[in-house]
Every structure is written in structure tokens, then in C-alpha cells.
Amino acid sequence: MSSRRAMALLTVLALWPLAQHGLARRLDANPWKLGGFAMYTTPAPPLEIGWIEVGASGPRRLDPAVLPKETREELRDFERRRHALGRLVDPEPVARRVLARRPEAQAVMVVIRRYELDPGTARFRMDETRTVVGR
Amino acid sequence: MSAATRPDWSERLLALAGGASDDPDARLVSFARALLLYSSARAWIAVLRVDGAEAGLLVALALAVSASAGLAFAARREWQRLAPRAALVPLAIHLVWSFPTTDNHFFLELVLVLVLAAFDGATALRTLRFALVIVLFHTGLQKLLWGHYLHGDFLAFMIATGSPFGDLFGLVLPAAEIERLQGLRILVDGAGPYRVEGRDSIWLRLASNAVVVAELVLPFLLIAKPTRTVAAAITLALVLSLQLGARELLFLSLFATGLCLFLPKDPLPRALPWLALGYGVLFGLAAGVIPDGGFLRGGHL
Numbered sequence: 001m002s003s004r005r006a007m008a009l010l011t012v013l014a015l016w017p018l019a020q021h022g023l024a025r026r027l028d029a030n031p032w033k034l035g036g037f038a039m040y041t042t043p044a045p046p047l048e049i050g051w052i053e054v055g056a057s058g059p060r061r062l063d064p065a066v067l068p069k070e071t072r073e074e075l076r077d078f079e080r081r082r083h084a085l086g087r088l089v090d091p092e093p094v095a096r097r098v099l100a101r102r103p104e105a106q107a108v109m110v111v112i113r114r115y116e117l118d119p120g121t122a123r124f125r126m127d128e129t130r131t132v133v134g135r
Numbered sequence: 136m137s138a139a140t141r142p143d144w145s146e147r148l149l150a151l152a153g154g155a156s157d158d159p160d161a162r163l164v165s166f167a168r169a170l171l172l173y174s175s176a177r178a179w180i181a182v183l184r185v186d187g188a189e190a191g192l193l194v195a196l197a198l199a200v201s202a203s204a205g206l207a208f209a210a211r212r213e214w215q216r217l218a219p220r221a222a223l224v225p226l227a228i229h230l231v232w233s234f235p236t237t238d239n240h241f242f243l244e245l246v247l248v249l250v251l252a253a254f255d256g257a258t259a260l261r262t263l264r265f266a267l268v269i270v271l272f273h274t275g276l277q278k279l280l281w282g283h284y285l286h287g288d289f290l291a292f293m294i295a296t297g298s299p300f301g302d303l304f305g306l307v308l309p310a311a312e313i314e315r316l317q318g319l320r321i322l323v324d325g326a327g328p329y330r331v332e333g334r335d336s337i338w339l340r341l342a343s344n345a346v347v348v349a350e351l352v353l354p355f356l357l358i359a360k361p362t363r364t365v366a367a368a369i370t371l372a373l374v375l376s377l378q379l380g381a382r383e384l385l386f387l388s389l390f391a392t393g394l395c396l397f398l399p400k401d402p403l404p405r406a407l408p409w410l411a412l413g414y415g416v417l418f419g420l421a422a423g424v425i426p427d428g429g430f431l432r433g434g435h436l
Contacts, residue, residue, distance in 0.1 A: 002254055006262040009253070013246060013266055017273040021280055031281065035242040037270055040300065040381070041284075043292050046322055060204035081287060084235035091408035115322060117292060119282030123327030 017096055026129075028086030047083050048113040051075075051098065053105040054134075062098070062108070071101050082112065087129075095133040108133035149257075152264040152358055156399050160261040164207075165403035166220055166263070167251050167411055169392045174244060176221060176414035177385055178229070180421045192232065199225035208408035219251035240386045243270055247393065260396065267393045268354035268378050271370070275350025287336060287343040292329040303380030307338035349373055357397050367397040384417055 019091030023029040030039040030045065051062040063073050078094040091110040099108040110131045115124045142150070179195035183194055201280045203222035206214045226245050228302030230237060243266075283289035294308065295316035303315055312335050320326045331339055353373070356366035371394050379385035388410070395403050417427035 001143060001145065003149050006149060006250075006254055006258050007145040009246075009250070010262060010265050012318075014269050014273075017250055017277065021277065028210045031277070033239070035237075035239055036277060037239050037243075037273040038281065039239055040289070040293075040377075041274075042281040042289060045406045048322060059345045080236055088183065113322075115324075115326075117283060117288065117327075117329060119285075119288065120331035120335065121328060122286065122291070123325050124321065124323065126324035 003037040010100050020113070022087070023088070027088055029088065030084045030086065033084045043117050043122075046115045047079070048111075048115075049079055050111040050113075052109040052111065053102050053111065055095075059109070062102070067098065067101055071097060091131045092133055095131055099133055099135070107132055140398065149261040149265070152261040154360065154363070157232065157257065157260060157349060157402075158246055159172070159256045161410050162396065162401050162403075163251065163256075163259055164215055165401055165407070166392070166396060167215065168204070168207045168407055169267065170247055170251070170389075171200070171207045171218060171222055172410055172414060173385070173389050174226070175201040176203045176388075176417060177241075177244065178225070180385070180418055181229075183418075183421050188259075189232075192228075196225040196229050197234075219248050223252050229425050232293075233294045240383075240389060244389060263393070264358070264396055267390070267396070268357050271350055271357075272354040275347050278350065284343045284347050285340075286330050287339040288329050290330050290339055290343050295329055296321070300377075300379075301378065304339060304342055306344060309335055317377075346373075346377070353414060363397050364399055367394050370394055381418070400431040 017036040017038070020029070020034045021031075021038065023034065024031045024036065024038070028045070031042050032044045051064060052059050053062040064075050067075070074094055074097060078089065078091065082089045082091070091112065095108045095110050099105060102108065112129045112131075114127045114129075115129065117123070118125045175197065178193070178200045182190060182193045182197055200222055203218050203225070206221055207218035209215055209218075226241075226248060230241070230245065233241070248264055249265060250259055250266060253259075254262055278289075279283045281289075287304075290301065290304040294305045294313055295301070297317065308331060312331055316329065316331075319329065330336075348375075349369070353366050353370050356362040357370065359366075360370075371391060374387060374390050374394070377383065378390070392403070394411070395401065395406070416425060420427050
């Protein structure tokens with residue numbers, strides 16, 4: 001019956017934004033994406049993603065410009081997906097590919113800083129995650 | 136009434152969005168034409184925003200969507216019925232290509248086309264109306280859940296970052312407060328407070344909470360038949376002011392087209408040439424061949 005199928009579609013449409021809200025809250029997905037209709041509700045959380053390589057002389061910041069073009073594109077793709085999907089996107093695979101391109105490095109660390117506006121204080125709260133991959 | 140003739144529960148629920156003066160088939164034809172015109176405009180404007188191999192894909196998708204829109208304008212009913220189904224293919228490809236950074240506006244477009252493709256007559260018309268009010272309700276509910284509208288914090292943030300959306304609400308703040316907000320940093324732990332306090336904040340908080348209340352209440356008034364027409368007018372005024380402020384002209388046209396479904400008399404057949412002209416202007420603005428006088432702020436449509 002077409003009306004029941006229509007109600008099924010409308011039910012999904014009604015419930016999905018609540019699920020998207022949960023993804024945004026718990027897994028840092030972008031509130032402005034994924035069909036939750038939460039644009040203009042909270043600032044789209046800015047992300048800062050930094051790469052650090054650890055070599056014989058210690059850790060130093062890795063400038064993506066020194067990486068091959070295809071690796072740089074992978075980093076851009078990772079940033080794009082991480083910004084939209086939050087912690088559903090694991091940095092470890094792309095960090096391993098970066099490490100593979102830096103034979104002199106013993107490890108690569110990805111530092112992700114996410115800034116979210118706190119409704120209680122009206123200030124930005126920074127949350128930092130670090131992922132280290134080594135040989 | 137016998138069990139055989141009693142409407143199913145789903146039909147009774149959908150009937151809430153029905154209307155005494157509905158001529159579903161005629162309304163669906165004009166809505167499909169308007170919607171697929173929008174889809175074509177959106178698809179061609181998207182072509183302007185990419186280059187290289189991606190531009191080739193988007194040109195192909197824009198051609199496919201435009202062809203579907205052409206079907207919607209065919210004289211024969213069979214071709215008209217085919218139009219939304221044909222449009223689903225390039226829209227699905229666009230979704231896969233753009234995911235996960237797909238704009239939410241696109242999801243609304245896709246749902247509306249899906250309803251046209253999957254359903255007919257009164258079921259389609261009523262489902263479209265429910266889809267639009269569900270989306271409107273969620274824009275208000277999400278604002279409530281995220282908590283940044285009670286004190287006007289989100290609006291203060293938009294004012295602070297110089298967003299066009301913020302300009303609209305900045306009209307209710309003194310210049311000194313705007314200067315303070317615009318002096319705040321962003322990518323720093325503890326940056327803020329993005330909140331206006333005291334007497335300066337009264338109008339901003341009122342406006343902020345009024346938006347939320349409107350988005351939560353208007354959906355019910357749009358469904359209820361006695362208040363439907365007035366609610367459509369109020370919703371249109373709300374969407375016009377917010378989306379013009381945000382410079383989201385494409386979304387404004389999409390939602391305004393949807394709101395026409397709530398009016399007792401269908402304005403879309405007469406509006407179609409103006410819509411086509413308007414989309415041509417939007418394309419010209421996006422392409423930079425029509426000067427925007429700084430209105431668009433970096434080409435955002």
C-alpha cells in the first residue's frame with residue numbers, strides 16, 4: 001500500500017536527524033552535514049590537523065608539501081572526511097601511508113584539534129586527539 | 136463504514152496534510168517542473184565550482200538532470216511521470232560523489248524528487264507536505280538541542296565572524312558590541328565569550344528565540360488546514376529573511392517552491408517562467424558575468 005510506504009519514508013526522514021545529532025555529539029561528526037538539517041545551529045567545528053614525524057633527532061613538524069602529490073591528496077581527502085564524519089574516520093591508515101613515504105622516520109603522529117562552542121560558557125572548547133603509528 | 140472501505144491508518148495520517156481544494160495531479164506536474172528546474176540550476180552552478188576531471192562528471196550530471204527537467208515539461212503524461220525517476224539517477228551519482236560533505240539542501244532536494252518518483256496523486260502531495268514540515272521542524276529542534284540560541288550565542292558568533300547571516304542580526308546590536316565580538320579569536324581553547332550580556336542582548340535574544348519557536352510551531356500550523364495559508368505566508372517571510380541574510384539563494388528558492396504546496400491555489404504554473412529567469416540570474420551571478428555588488432560575499436549561493 002503506497003500510503004504505508006510513504007509513512008515509512010517519512011518516519012526515516014523524521015528519525016534520521018536525531019541519529020545524526022547523536023553522531024555529532026558522540027563521534028564528532030559535523031552537525032552541518034549528513035542530512036541532520038542542523039545548519040546554522042552551532043558553528044561547524046573548526047579542525048586543525050597537524051603531522052609530526054619522529055626521527056633519530058626527535059619529533060618535528062612534517063610539512064605535507066614535502067610529500068608526493070598522491071599522498072597530499074590522500075591527506076586532503078582524510079581531512080575532508082574527518083571534518084564531516086568525525087571519529088568515524090580513523091587516522092591510522094593514512095598515517096601509515098605517510099610513514100611509508102618517509103623512510104627516515106621511525107614514527108608519524110597525527111594531531112587533531114577540534115574546537116566546539118560550549119553552550120554553557122559560550123567559549124570554544126578544544127579537544128585534542130593524537131594517533132601515533134610506528135614501524 | 137465496513138473494514139474493507141475504512142481508510143488504512145497510514146491513509147488517515149497522510150490525510151492530515153490533505154486539502155479540500157487539492158487537485159493533486161495538476162499540482163504535482165507544476166511542482167515537478169519547478170523542482171527539476173531548481174535541480175538543473177543547482178547542478179549547473181555546481182559545475183562552476185570544480186575543475187579538472189570533476190568538472191566533466193558534473194557537466195554530465197547537469198546534462199542528465201536538465202534532460203529530466205525537459206521531460207517534466209513534455210505534453211504527454213507518461214513522459215512527465217518519467218521525469219523524477221530519470222532525475223534520481225544523476226542525483227544518486229551526485230550523492231555518492233559528494234558524500235560525506237554533501238550539502239543538507241541536496242538531501243532535501245533528493246527526498247522531494249524521490250517522493251515524486253515513488254508516489255502518485257494525493258499520496259505524493261501529502262507526503263511532500265509532510266516531508267517539508269519535518270525538515271522545518273528539525274531545523275528548530277536541532278537549534279534547541281545544540282543550545283546556542285537560548286542566549287543568542289550562535290548569532291553572536293556569526294556576527295563575530297562577519298558572516299552575511301550575522302549582518303542581519305547585527306542590526307540589533309550596538310557598534311561597540313559588534314566590535315568586541317569581531318575582536319575575539321576562534322582557534323584558541325577558551326576563545327570567547329560569544330555571548331552578549333545585559334540590556335544590549337535583549338533584542339538579539341528575542342530574535343534568536345523567536346526563530347526557534349517559529350521553526351518548532353510553524354510545521355504544525357502548516358499541516359492544520361485552518362491555519363495553513365497564513366502559516367505558509369509566515370514561513371515564507373521567515374525563510375526569505377533568514378536565507379536572504381545568509382545569502383543562501385538556492386535554498387531559498389527550493390523551500391519557497393515547496394511552500395507553494397501549502398497554498399490553496401497553486402501559484403507555480405504562473406511562477407515557472409520567473410523561476411527560470413531567476414535561476415538564469417543566479418547562474419550568471421555564480422559565473423561572475425552578472426556583478427553582485429558584493430552581495431554574495433565570495434560567490435556563496
